[in-house]
Structure formats: C-alpha cells, structure tokens
Amino acid sequence: MDGGTTEPEISTRLQTVERLDEVPCCLRVTWIAWDSGFRGSDLRIGDRIVAVNGTAFALPSNPSDRGKRVSQAVGQYDEPQFWANAGAHAGQTVRLTVRRRNRGGTGWQQLEVAGTLQPKANYRDSDNEPLMCPGGPRQMGRDDFDESWSSWYDSTFVPKIVSILDEGWRTGRVVCRFEMKEIAAFQPRVDFLAQHYPGAFAASVAADCAAAAALVRGTEYDLPPDALKYRQASDERVQQVAGVGQQAWTAMRQTLAAQTIEAFPTIDPIRGDRDSVIGKFVVLPPIANQDWVSEAGHNYLTSGGDGQGWYFADAESDAALRMLRATARYGDIVSPNLGESYELIGRIQRDPRLLVMNQKAIWGMQIDIVGALVGGQMFVDLNQQQDGESRFAGESDLMARTARLPPADAPPGAVIAAMVQAIKEDDRSTWLALFANWQITPVDGGGFLLQTGIDRSQDAEMNEQWDASRTSILGRVFDARVVWVDDPAVRMTGKEFPGAPMIEETEVEVEFIGQFDGAFRGFVDVTVYPLWRLQRTDGGPWRIASVQDL
C-alpha cells in the first residue's frame, strides 16, 4: 500500500534565482515543482517576484543582513525557515506580485498570482521504497528505461525543461532543432507515466514537456511570397530584368518603327528641312559616360559626331530624371553593377540647340527621351508614369526598397526592424548608420570609459558583422521580428561630470524565423543573436550598441 510521510518544512515549492541587479530587484522563477501550490496558478517560469504578500523584495540596508534575506526568500534554499519563522502552515495562501515580460509588446506587466504553501513530501510505497509521487513510480525504478525515474527526472528532464523555459531563448545556449529531438526523446516516459502512474506528477511532466516542445518547435509564421523576394540572387534578378527589358526595348522600337527615321546623318539644324523630322523618332547608339556634357552644371546626353550631326537630350528633363531614378532603383534592388551606357529612343523636338563641347558651340537637334535601355539590361518606358515615376521593365516583380533610417523619435523596435530591412536589402550604409557612434567600456575599478564619435565605417569588425548578417539573412534566417522591448534604463545620468550626456539603454528581443519542414517558425540557435542592446544620448535617436551580427 502506498503511503507517505511529510517533512515538517513548508514552502512555495518554487525555485528562484535572485536578480539583485535588476530594477526593482527580484527573484526570477526558474522552476515550479510538480507538487507546488503554484502549479495550476498563472505563475510562469521566468516571472520576476517583486513582492510576497504585498511586501516588496528589498535588500536590507545593512549588507551583513543581505545574505540571510536572500537565502530565506521565496524559492531559495532556506525559504522554509522564513515561513517557519512566520508561523505559516501548509495550505496557507501566498500572494506573489510578479513582473512578466509583455511579450509581443513593450516593457513589463505586473500581476498578482496566488498559491499555497506546501510541505516537501516524501512518498513511499508499501515496501517503503521512495516514490516520485503518490502511486509511483519508484524513484529508483526504471520500468525498462535505461535510467531510474529519479535520476531521469532530476538530472535530465527538469534541467532540460528549465534550460528551455527559464529564458532559454535569451541565453544563446538553446538550439531549437536539437532541443526538439531531446524533448521528443522524453515522450516514451511521458506516455508511460500517463499510462501506468496517472496523477498530478504524470500530468505535470506531460505539461512541462508539452510547454517546452511548443517553445522549441517555435511559433509558426505565415510569410507572404513577396516577403522572400530579397533572397532572390542578384544574378538571377539581373537576368530576369534583362530578359524582360530586352523584350520591351524591342517591342517599343517595333511599335515606333513607322515613325522612326535613320538617326544619322541628322538634318542640318539650321539649313535643313527640320519640319520633315520634327516629331519623328530616332534610336541612338549607346551613350557612354564620356558622351555626357555639362554646361555650367547643366547636364546633357549627347549622341553624334562631326560630319554626321548631333542629338542632345536634356539630362535634367522630367523624363531623363525619371530614367536616372529608375537606374538608381535598379542599382538598389537588382544590382549595383549596371553598365553606364544609355541607348535612347527619342522624339525630335522643334527647336535645335547649341551645346558647348570642348569649348566649341555645336549645333544639334534636341530629343525628348521616350525609352531607354541602360547598360543593355534595364529598359524603362518613359511614356509610362505612376506617381511621378517610370518603373523599369520587371521592377514590379522585384522587392521594393524600403530600408531607410527611421525618424529620430522612432522607438527601439523600429530601429531593429530598420536594421533587419537594411540587411535584407543589402543596404550597408543604412545598417551602419543604425549603430551608436559612442561606446561605454567598463574598466577595472567599477568605472567606465566613454568614447564618442566612433567612426564605424572604418571598423573591420563591423565589416565582419555585416558579412555575417548578410550570410544569415540569405541562409537560415528568413526574417527577424521584434518580439519584446524592455523599458529604458538610465545608464548615465548626465551628472557624472560637467557636460556628461544622459545615456539611456534598453534591450530588444528578436525572434528569428527559419524554414522547417516546409513551415516558417521562430527559432534560436547559436548562430543568431536574439538580444540587442540599444542606447540613446540626451533623448536623441535610439542606436544599436550591440556590435554583433544578426
């Protein structure tokens, strides 16, 4: 017959670690025993206990009393003594005030949870063999498993569960896909317990196992197809755009063929019959860099030569500017390596122009650019406009560029989001500008050295971080989302010395999204950094203080 005796000690049956560096100082819950009076309450591993029964957890001003205060705190090894001193009894309700990360948002929420004090039980069966719980299994029993229940539970199961549920996400030690296998390996015992030793213990093991499994399996995300456009390889984008560009270029020339004349020799701009060519189209051979002419700061594209006449296109006309902006967008979202040759289709204007080239005034016919093939790869139809822009052929099928510095008052999460976007879009300058150009370096003795005006553009370490970030976002990481932002804390008050800046600091938690078994899920492993430290000086823009890759 099963039976048990109870030890006289009563406690919350919680395990905590003191966090005296946090504000307010607290006790972080690291484990809730299966027979804790807080099982079934809203208390969670990772919660910060800041008050017990309304009394804040505070350290005595006398340092010599602090050790005792901490050791008798909830979840600490000498907690029973505290309750004994307090004359508490088993079953007595205890109210804990806890702070919990407002995951999915900002800062912390504070809430009250209630549980009961429970004795530390000692269960035995009729053979007086120690049991894990009322009704077994025996602590030393194996039930055909390769390890005793006690050893498995205390040395394998609980540490693993704790390592995951107790902020395992933040430690950098959890490798989700590995942990999933580890957790899955628990399942036979979980099932065995449920089948042969049903009860609170078996239920708690199943619940802990399920919670850890859910965590390491990761939140499933639904990424729209265009969310992954950034992963398209540059050369693939180049070929794609070049293909549709060449087609569109050919199509435009065919469409205008009936109204197109041989470009050269041009009509004599003064004595020729200009009326016969006005409004007609010409297709100009590639215009290279050296064919751009600047007249006191005003630029023109030129095509022609002595003996055959000239065409001029105003490079500051609306159409030309749209062409140049399309070229710049191509550089951003397709490839920075676009040949700087411009093949133009232009409509001949009524008025000729004089352009000074090599200190000589040259006559030519002016054209309005209606289409351009740039670098032999990017075609833009300048007859087409949308919101004041002409998109190059194939542009709408590519990822739009959105990376930019967020506004000065942007919250820390927006800064991190901007960083992720900049990495996706291969925008190193924006990425670099998001990092703080100051640094607080602790020195021996408790002080710190503040460095300002750091030029990170010349920092070799930053180059490595950038390369690693790009590798990451094009590899295992499909996206990264801000899931939590800490409340800002003051790192420097501004009173440390005359003119000292006030430096605030906060922490941003990022969840990385990978692709597993065809689904997109949040994950962590040793290759990613979920925690990012941000700082700002004197209320200025938040900047990233953690020099690390994605």
Place this chain on the structure above:
Amino acid sequence: MASYDRHAAELRARFVALRDTLPITEVAALDSGLNALDSVRYNALNELAFAAADDGDDRMKSKVEGLIASGRQNVSNAISNLLRGVASPSLAGLAFANQAGVEAGRFFDGLAALNLGAARDALQVTAENIEWETKILDSKWSELSSQDRDLLSQELDAWKKANDILKDAVAKGTSLKADALKRVVDINQRIRDIPKTVGEIAKSVFDALGLPEGLSTFLSSEMGKAGKKVIDDMEVMGSPAGDTAKELVFHVGDSTFRIMDAGAWTGDALKMAVKGAIQAAARKAGLDPQIAGDCFTALGYVSDWIKNAAGTLVGPYVEQVRAVKALMPGQGAVVVVFSNTRKEAFDFMQRNDPAVAQKQFDDIKDGLSKWASNSSLPPGLQGDAAEFAGVVLSGLSNRMSKLNADYQQLFDNFKPIFLGTKIDPDVEEKLMQARSWNDLQSGITGLRLPDVLADWSNGVQTVRPMLADTLTQLQNNLAGLPLDIVSDLVTQLAKLQTDIMSKLDSMASETGRQLDDAKKVVSDDQVKQDFSRQPMLDALRGSER
C-alpha cells in the same frame, strides 16, 4: 596663424586642479597624454581649416569630411590614451577623460553638422559655373552671330539680286514698251495709208472711164505708164482680171481705138478689169497678206514686252523672294536658339545669383558662429572654434569677393546680348539687319512698280482702239465705191480687222493676267510683307523680359 590652444590651456587647468587628488601614476599618464592630445587637436584643426578655406578648384567635401572624421578619431584616441597604462583608473581620472571626450565629441559633432566642405564646394561650384558660363556664352554668341551673319549675307544678296531684277525688269519693260508701241504705230500708219493710195487709183480709173476729156488724160503716157505698171503687176498675179486689163490697156494704147466702140465688147470685162485693177492697186498699197503678218508681228512685240517685263517680276524676282524665304527657317533657328540661350542664361544668373552664394556664405558664418558659441562647449573649445571660424571665413570671404566680381563681369559682358531685360538695339540690328532690309525695301518701293505696271497696262490699252479706228476708217474710205467692184476688198479688210481684234483681245487678256500677277507680287503691301523683319523681330524680342 591660429594657435588653437585655448582648450589645451583649459584642460591643463583642470588637470592642475585635480592632480593632487589623483594617484601618481595617473598624474604622469595625464600629463603626458595631454601633451599628445594638444598636438593631435592642433594638427587636426589646422589641416581642417586649411581644407575648408581652400580657394583652389578641387572639390573639398570629401576631404573635409574625411579630415573631420580622422580628426575626431585621432582626438578621441588621444583622450582614450590619457589614462594609458593606468591599471585601475580613479573615478576622478575617468571623469576627467570622459569629460574631455564628450566635449571633443560635441566639438566635432557641431563641426560635422555644418557640412563645411559641402558649403565651401557650393561656393566653389557657383564660382566655377560663373567662369564656365562666361565661356559658354562667348562660344554661343560667336557661333550664333557667325551663322546669322552667313544667313543674313545670303538673304541680303538675294534681296539685292531681287532689287536688281526689278530694276532691270522696269528698264527692259520700258524699252520694250517704246519699241513695241512704235511698231504698232508704224503698222497703224501703214494701214492708214492704204485707203489713200487705193482711193486715188480708183478715182483715176473712174475719172478716165466717165469723162471723155479725161480720156486723153487717162491715155496719157503717165496713165499708160501706170497702166503698164499695173499690168506688170497683174502679170505677176496671173489672174483673169489681169488678162482683161492687159487687153484693155493694149487697146487704149492703140490710136485707132475709140472709146465709144469699146462699150460693146468691153462691158463686164471692163468692170472686171477695173475691179482687178483696184484690188491690185490695194495690194500694191500694202493691203496684202503681209500687212496682217506685220500687224501681228507688231502686236507680238507688245505681247513680248509685257511677257518679258511682267514675267521677270513674277519669275526671277519671285524666285529671289523664295530664296530669301527659304533662308528664313535657318535664321529662325538662330533666333530660337538665341532666345532660348537668353532664357537659359537668365535662369543661370538666377540660380547662381551671388545673393544665393551670399546666403550660403552667411549660413556658413552663422553656423560657425553658433557652433563657436555653443554653450555646451567649454570656453576654451569655444575660443578654439572661434579661431577656426575666423580662418575659414577669411578664406571663404576672398572667394565670395571674387565670385561677386566674376558674376558682375559676366553680367556686364553679356547684358547687351543675353542678360539684359531688353536686347541691345545694336545687337538686334546685328542679328536682324532690319535697317538694311528697310533700305532694300525702300529701293524697291521707290521703283514705283505699281505705277509702272499701270502705265504698261495703259499702253496696252491704247493699242486696240487705235488699230480698230484705223481699220474702220480704211473700210469707210471705200464706202463711195461701187460695192460690186470693192466687195472683195471690203471682205478682205473685214477679215483683217477681225483677226487683229481677236489677236488684240487675246493678247490683252494674256498681258492683263500677267500684269495682274505682277501687280500682286510687287504691290507695296506685298513688298513690305516680303521684306518685313517683324515676325523675326517678334520672335527675337519674345525672350525679352
């Protein structure tokens, strides 16, 4: 020479105030570190000020930015090294270094925010553009005036040629007119003379036939001679009437011939003979096919006169007008480009107005001033900043002065052509040569071509009634003769009159049309219109403000 030593003194003073509270190792480190810092900061500011005030042609933005970055970095490193070698720096020592670092950071932050390099380059670009624009406008004006000169030369040549053509046409027309009219008058006179001769012969014949005493006269040797001559002429003709007359004269010449006896056998034959004799006499007097031909020839001269004279007006002259007009689009291109150049030059002057540059300069000045008086900087750094600002502004002031002078020079040089609100009259005349055109126009209108053409038209108009009257008179002169004897002659005259009148009408119609065409081409209004520079002037002045 700037010293940039105020902040150095400031730091040194702080250090002195602090040194007694610092461990000896820190004192030594700070003492040495401050010397290094002074040197680094001086070098940084000196080089930077030199670059920001550079009055050369190179762009300095990148260099200035680079110098600010490297200066900041070097100063930051020097500050970080203030406590170099100190294992556990004191909080006071750290605060000293941190304060120096923060102040240096603010100093360089403020300096970087001024975008001095870009601002200096903006002034440089403006100055460069002004120099550039001067050359551009020079080149353009040279080319435009050269092309315009060529075109004007061709236009004026064509106009002069047109003028000459008109003069020649008038002279030639006047000469042809005189000749043609003289020929018509001559032929008219010849026709007028025909009835006189014919009448006299006819009268002699009838006198001889009707009066016996006259017979002796008729039979006189003179008559015989005349009759012989008639017979000779009639022989040439070979007609039956000639034969009859020949017989008659033979008998008249016979002394045995009795006129009274003659009636029986002469009868109708005599009538025929007389009729033939009169016709022969008419021919002899000139009323023969040749007179019609000569008449037509004379009229042809009239026709040719008008054709040649008027044709010259509507042909070669119009050709020249067309040649001039064909040159107009070319000059139109010159005018359009000239006008567009004026607009672009005006835009350029607005964009590069020294007021804009002055604003940029003032902004730099204000920025430097605010930076140098930034209360978050300690007085020593403010002093160094003020010194730095003075060096930079001094350099940029020189550039501003030159820029102002160059701009004014550019404006003065091209005010008459491209930059004045109005185009200088001399420039306009150079481009349009309106005075030359007006002179040529006056020359042409001075030919009074409409009057000349009216005169010619009147000349033509006088021919018809003159010839018509003469021909009518000729027929009237035959009215007293027996119709059966002169009927052929009357018929002949009537046909001649019809032919000539028809020819006259046809000629009048043709020449009238030619003269009308010529009138249209050389009317004062048309000439003024053809010679008008107004459309071109309007286009040219369209660019005036």
